[in-house]
Amino acid sequence: MKHSKNPIPGFLHNFEQYGDTYRAYLGGIQPMLVTKDPDIVRHVLQKNHRNYIKTPMIFEKLRRFLGNGLLTSEGPYWLQQRRLIQPGFHKQRLQALVEIMNQVIAETEPKGLVQAGESQAVDVYPMMMRLAFDLVTRSLFSTAVSAEKLELLSHSLTTIQAFLVQQIRQPYLNPWFKISGQLSKHIKLGKAADEILLKMIRNRRSSGASQEDLLQMLLDARYEDTGEGMTDQQLLEETNILITAGHETSANALSWIFYLLAKHPAKQALLRTELQEVLGTTQPTFAHLPRLRYTTQVIEEAMRLYPPAWVTDRQSAKADEIKGHQIPEGTMVVLAIYALHHDPKFWDKPEAFQPERFAPETRKQRISNYSYLPFGGGPRLCIGNSFAMMEMQLVLVHYLRKYRIELATEKSPELLPLVTLRPKNGVSIFFEEIA
Numbered sequence: 001m002k003h004s005k006n007p008i009p010g011f012l013h014n015f016e017q018y019g020d021t022y023r024a025y026l027g028g029i030q031p032m033l034v035t036k037d038p039d040i041v042r043h044v045l046q047k048n049h050r051n052y053i054k055t056p057m058i059f060e061k062l063r064r065f066l067g068n069g070l071l072t073s074e075g076p077y078w079l080q081q082r083r084l085i086q087p088g089f090h091k092q093r094l095q096a097l098v099e100i101m102n103q104v105i106a107e108t109e110p111k112g113l114v115q116a117g118e119s120q121a122v123d124v125y126p127m128m129m130r131l132a133f134d135l136v137t138r139s140l141f142s143t144a145v146s147a148e149k150l151e152l153l154s155h156s157l158t159t160i161q162a163f164l165v166q167q168i169r170q171p172y173l174n175p176w177f178k179i180s181g182q183l184s185k186h187i188k189l190g191k192a193a194d195e196i197l198l199k200m201i202r203n204r205r206s207s208g209a210s211q212e213d214l215l216q217m218l219l220d221a222r223y224e225d226t227g228e229g230m231t232d233q234q235l236l237e238e239t240n241i242l243i244t245a246g247h248e249t250s251a252n253a254l255s256w257i258f259y260l261l262a263k264h265p266a267k268q269a270l271l272r273t274e275l276q277e278v279l280g281t282t283q284p285t286f287a288h289l290p291r292l293r294y295t296t297q298v299i300e301e302a303m304r305l306y307p308p309a310w311v312t313d314r315q316s317a318k319a320d321e322i323k324g325h326q327i328p329e330g331t332m333v334v335l336a337i338y339a340l341h342h343d344p345k346f347w348d349k350p351e352a353f354q355p356e357r358f359a360p361e362t363r364k365q366r367i368s369n370y371s372y373l374p375f376g377g378g379p380r381l382c383i384g385n386s387f388a389m390m391e392m393q394l395v396l397v398h399y400l401r402k403y404r405i406e407l408a409t410e411k412s413p414e415l416l417p418l419v420t421l422r423p424k425n426g427v428s429i430f431f432e433e434i435a
């Protein structure tokens with residue numbers, strides 16, 4: 001299997017040939033068990049999760065750049081941090097962010113989508129990357145972050161992420177990265193981003209002013225045993241992780257949602273009818289969101305077809321056995337989320353875009369049986385899932401109420417599965433203003 005190219009067709013082919021679970025070797029040496037069996041997925045993520053750590057080969061690299069935050073930490077430290085931070089991401093607590101999000105979406109809506117009555121073809125991918133980045137950073141820091149700082153942060157973090165992908169996908173280049181100075185260049189870039197974040201954290205702490213944002217929640221959180229809060233270094237690591245984990249994923253989901261809605265005008269019309277009925281022309285509030293049922297189904301179905309986290313993996317700490325498969329210590333278990341989401345055993349006409357599948361009667365069962373896991377599962381389930389659902393709903397409200405969208409090209413976007421699943425050459429869309 002070539003991992004520097006799109007590996008999805010290879011996975012699908014292997015599943016067809018060898019069944020729902022097969023063995024392989026990454027780079028010819030690292031033993032892997034690749035699976036799209038929901039029972040095995042549940043075993044690894046939930047039932048016996050203590051035995052399955054985040055694959056060190058990958059996570060050591062991430063830790064080097066992003067620090068030891070929720071996504072990258074393990075064991076007792078991870079649990080302590082998760083317990084501390086989890087309440088801040090509770091649905092009710094996120095209420096305060098609706099106003100910030102509405103503001104960011106309105107402010108960052110690009111000009112020129114329609115010029116002199118003519119709609120312009122726009123690639124929504126970079127647009128959504130920027131929007132999702134602004135949404136998470138402004139939710140963290142409110143207005144304390146200037147446009148200039150945002151630009152610098154965005155540049156540093158996206159450059160570092162691209163470099164990390166290269167390091168993981170093409171490990172044979174690592175010695176070259178060291179010699180050529182690429183590694184130290186990226187470490188420097190990371191330090192510059194850290195400086196910006198640290199300054200904002202210290203300013204907030206010393207100002208004593210309280211804001212209704214995620215940074216405030218992180219600052220106010222207290223460990224149960226000591227009653228102390230996090231240090232500046234811990235806050236830096238957690239904010240770094242939240243920005244990184246929380247923008248490319250949402251941007252990809254949004255780009256694919258725009259693509260699917262543009263491709264399916266009848267579904268787009270249904271969604272718009274719902275927006276009209278629930279909201280009319282009023283500004284969306286937290287109370288409106290649960291009533292946007294069809295909009296939620298559209299988001300869920302889009303993440304089934306194009307899961308931003310298309311694969312995840314763990315490594316066994318000790319030997320284990322799952323459904324007759326022997327798992328020696330140190331085996332990498334690859335959970336093929338994309339393949340699971342397209343498996344005809346669980347999904348009728350799996351390639352069709354049918355938001356109706358996620359009607360409330362069937363939705364619960366799909367999630368509880370581990371055949372649908374865009375946000376992962378078990379104790380390490382995405383902490384930002386409600387945040388992400390909320391921001392995606394709000395983006396759809398603001399854009400779809402104002403514009404009818406249409407594909408600018410007949411060609412479907414190719415899959416580009418890096419850390420997250422991207423549309424390879426973006427998604428070109430016409431925006432037509434609704435009178």
Ligand code: HEM
Nearest residue numbers: 070071245246249250253308309312375376380382384388
């Ligand atoms: C559509 C958007 C998103 C998707 C599809 C997504 C998906 C995921 C998945 C699949 C995991 C689990 C990975 C694993 O177990 O290996 C995860 C973890 C995580 N996500 Fe998200 N995510 C999204 C948005 C966000 C947002 C907006 C934030 C923060 C604001 C966020 C923060 C995190 C963090 C911190 C973790 C690690 C949690 C832990 O290990 O305790 N994510 N995400």
